[in-house]
Amino acid sequence: MNTEQLLRKFAYPIGILFPWLLTPFAFLVTDSLPKANVPLLYIVMVVFIAINVTVELAIINALSSFFAFSFFFAEPYGSIMIHQDEDLLTISLFLLTSVLVGYMATKHKKNVQKIRMREFMTDIELELLERLPKAIDTKDVIEALRDALKPWREHCVLITHDDNWATHPMIRRLTNLRKTYLEELLELRLTDEVIKKIPELEQEHDVYFLYSSRQVIGLLRIAAENIPHLPRDIFLLLLHQVNISLERTRLAADLEKEKIAKENELLRSSLLSSVSHDFRTPLTTMIGATSTVLEFGEHLDKQQTKELLSTVLEEAERLNRYTQNLLDMTRLGFGQMKLECDWVSIEEILGVVKKRLRPLLIRNYLTESISPDMPSLYVHAAFLEQAIFNIIDNAIKFSPPDASIDIECTTENNKIIILICDQGTGIPEDEREKVFERFHTAEKGDRRKSGSGLGLTICRGMVVAHGGTVRIQANPKRIGNKYNPGCCLRIELPIHEQNSQQLPKTEE
The missing domain is CATH 1.10.287.130 (Signal transduction histidine kinase, dimerisation/phosphotransfer (DHp) domain)
Structure with a gap:
C-alpha cells in the first residue's frame, strides 16, 4: 500500500488530528521565529493535504488548524475565544488563505491528472491507430481494442460472440434481465433504421456498440466513474476509429469474396x-x-x-x-495429387516420353544431351513424364517444320537441370509468367494454336510438388534470330542422396 492509499484510508483522522499534533513543533518554532510565522506551518500542511488527498479534507484540515491556532497561540490561551482584534484578523486571514490555497492546490492537481490522462489516452490511441490499418479481419481489430483496454480491464468488459463475457465481475453484478438485453443487442440485426437508433440504445443500456454496416460485432461496457478523468472525447474517437476499421475489414472481405x-x-x-x-x-x-x-x-x-x-x-x-x-x-487445384516417389533415371523418363510423342513428331525431331554423371531422380515418374510431355507437346505446336527440339540434362548447384529448347516464335519476356496461368495461351484469335492452355500450368504444379521450379528463358543459341528466337523451359529438381532412407510420401 503506497503513501497516497494510506492517506486516503486515514484521511479524516489525519485531517482533524494532524494540526493538533503539529502544535508542539509550532511552539518550538516560536522560540526562534516570530509568532506570525506559525500560521505558515499550518498552511503548508493544508497544501500537502490538498495535493495528496482532496479539497474537502483540506478544508476540514484548515478549520481544525484554525481552532488549534486559536486555542494555543491567540489570547486568551487555552480557549477558542478571541479578544484581540489583531489575533482575530490573523486567524481569519489564516482560515481564508488555507481554504483558497487548498482549493487551488487541489484544482491544480486535478488539472495535472487530467493532462496526464489525456496524454495516456493519446498514446493508447496512437498505438491503436498504428495497429488498426494492419488488421486483416474483424478478429484482429477486436484484439487490438482488447489490448488498448488492458489498463482498465477491471472496469470494462468487451462483449463479443466468442468470449465468455458473462463471468466478468461487471456482468455478474447485473440482473438476469439486463444480461438478456445484452445478448439480444449482440444478436441485433442491423438496418438503416436500427443504426440511427444506436445512440439511444447505447444510452439506454449503458454500453457502446462495435459494429459494421451489416452486423453487431460486439459491445463495450465500461465503468467510467471508476476511471478518474477519462477524456470522453478521445475515448469516443477511439471507438469511432475501431468501428471504421470493422467496416473496412468487412468491405475488404466482401471485395475478396467478389x-x-x-x-x-x-x-x-x-x-x-x-x-x-x-x-x-x-x-x-x-x-x-x-x-x-x-x-x-x-x-x-x-x-x-x-x-x-x-x-x-x-x-x-x-x-x-x-x-x-x-x-x-x-x-x-483440390490438393489431391499424391506423390509416390521412387528412384528412376532421366533416361527412363525420356524414353517413355519419346514413345508417347512418336505420333506427334511428324514434322519435328528431338535431340538430347545427358551429362554422364547425372544422378538418379527420386520422383513420381508418371508425373514428371507428364510434365516433360506437356512441355515438348507445347514446343511442337509452335515450332516450324523440320526444326529440332533440344533436351539437355545437367547438374548445377546440387540441382538437376532439365532444359528443353525450341526454335519457335518465342515468348515475350512480359508473357513468360502468364503462360503458366490456367487457360492462358501465348497466341490468341486466328493464330491460336490448338490446346487447352493447361499444359504448362500442370507442368509447374507437378514440378513444384517435387520441390522444384519451372521458368522460361531465352534460347541462348538463337538470340540473334529476330523471327524465330525460340525459348527454353528450365526445370530444376533437388538432388537426393541414394543411400539415404526412402523419403516419406508427401501430398500436394
Missing part, C-alpha cells in the same frame, strides 16, 4: 471456351472421318480406310490428352 467469385466465373468461362474450341476440332474431324467410312466404306480402298481410321485415332488421342490435362488440373 474477386474470388469473378475469378471462378472467369475460370468457368475460360474452361467452356477452351473445351468448346479444343474439343470441337477433333470431334468434327472424327465425325467426318467416321461418317465417310460408314457411308462410302464400300467404295474406299484399304489405304483410304486406313488413313481415315488413323485420323480418328489421332484425334481421339488428342481428346484423351485434353481430358487428362483437365483431370490433372482438377487434382492440382
Whole structure:
C-alpha cells in the first residue's frame, strides 16, 4: 500500500488530528521565529493535504488548524475565544488563505491528472491507430481494442460472440434481465433504421456498440466513474476509429469474396471456351472421318480406310490428352495429387516420353544431351513424364517444320537441370509468367494454336510438388534470330542422396 492509499484510508483522522499534533513543533518554532510565522506551518500542511488527498479534507484540515491556532497561540490561551482584534484578523486571514490555497492546490492537481490522462489516452490511441490499418479481419481489430483496454480491464468488459463475457465481475453484478438485453443487442440485426437508433440504445443500456454496416460485432461496457478523468472525447474517437476499421475489414472481405467469385466465373468461362474450341476440332474431324467410312466404306480402298481410321485415332488421342490435362488440373487445384516417389533415371523418363510423342513428331525431331554423371531422380515418374510431355507437346505446336527440339540434362548447384529448347516464335519476356496461368495461351484469335492452355500450368504444379521450379528463358543459341528466337523451359529438381532412407510420401 503506497503513501497516497494510506492517506486516503486515514484521511479524516489525519485531517482533524494532524494540526493538533503539529502544535508542539509550532511552539518550538516560536522560540526562534516570530509568532506570525506559525500560521505558515499550518498552511503548508493544508497544501500537502490538498495535493495528496482532496479539497474537502483540506478544508476540514484548515478549520481544525484554525481552532488549534486559536486555542494555543491567540489570547486568551487555552480557549477558542478571541479578544484581540489583531489575533482575530490573523486567524481569519489564516482560515481564508488555507481554504483558497487548498482549493487551488487541489484544482491544480486535478488539472495535472487530467493532462496526464489525456496524454495516456493519446498514446493508447496512437498505438491503436498504428495497429488498426494492419488488421486483416474483424478478429484482429477486436484484439487490438482488447489490448488498448488492458489498463482498465477491471472496469470494462468487451462483449463479443466468442468470449465468455458473462463471468466478468461487471456482468455478474447485473440482473438476469439486463444480461438478456445484452445478448439480444449482440444478436441485433442491423438496418438503416436500427443504426440511427444506436445512440439511444447505447444510452439506454449503458454500453457502446462495435459494429459494421451489416452486423453487431460486439459491445463495450465500461465503468467510467471508476476511471478518474477519462477524456470522453478521445475515448469516443477511439471507438469511432475501431468501428471504421470493422467496416473496412468487412468491405475488404466482401471485395475478396467478389474477386474470388469473378475469378471462378472467369475460370468457368475460360474452361467452356477452351473445351468448346479444343474439343470441337477433333470431334468434327472424327465425325467426318467416321461418317465417310460408314457411308462410302464400300467404295474406299484399304489405304483410304486406313488413313481415315488413323485420323480418328489421332484425334481421339488428342481428346484423351485434353481430358487428362483437365483431370490433372482438377487434382492440382483440390490438393489431391499424391506423390509416390521412387528412384528412376532421366533416361527412363525420356524414353517413355519419346514413345508417347512418336505420333506427334511428324514434322519435328528431338535431340538430347545427358551429362554422364547425372544422378538418379527420386520422383513420381508418371508425373514428371507428364510434365516433360506437356512441355515438348507445347514446343511442337509452335515450332516450324523440320526444326529440332533440344533436351539437355545437367547438374548445377546440387540441382538437376532439365532444359528443353525450341526454335519457335518465342515468348515475350512480359508473357513468360502468364503462360503458366490456367487457360492462358501465348497466341490468341486466328493464330491460336490448338490446346487447352493447361499444359504448362500442370507442368509447374507437378514440378513444384517435387520441390522444384519451372521458368522460361531465352534460347541462348538463337538470340540473334529476330523471327524465330525460340525459348527454353528450365526445370530444376533437388538432388537426393541414394543411400539415404526412402523419403516419406508427401501430398500436394
